[in-house]
Amino acid sequence: MDAIQTLIDGNIDFEGQRLAERLTTVVLILAGLTAWLLGFFMQDLKYTLYAGLGGTVLTFLIVVPPWPMYNRHPVSWLPAGSRGEEAGEKKGQ
Known part of the structure; x- marks a missing residue:
């Protein structure tokens, strides 16, 4: 069950977010360029639309x-309340 829960949660780190954003940009640009070239050389808008849709699905x-x-690069978060309690103790002294 833990493996299924991990897949459902979808945790990614900050570097993973940066990688996902770069991949999205690159794959969509390449798919759009490929779709346009295919439609241009085949002289049919249908091929452009299908190739663009295929690139979008691939990106997804x-x-x-x-x-x-x-x-x-998972992030190690501090336990909840650990920093706030220390700061509160220092203010009260």
């Missing part, structure tokens, strides 16, 4: 699932 499959490559 690359970026949206929480692949392990997006969580290579």
Whole structure:
């Protein structure tokens, strides 16, 4: 059950977010360029639309699932309240 919960949660780190954003930009630009060239040389807008849709679906499959490559640098968060209690103790003294 833990593996399923991990997949559903979709945790990624900050470096993973940066990688996902770059991949999204690059794949969509390449898909758009490919779609335009295909439609231009085939002289049919239908090919452009299908290739663009295929590129969008490919981008979705690359970026949206929480692949392990997006969580290579997990962040170690402090326990809840640990910093606030120390600060409150110092103010009260």
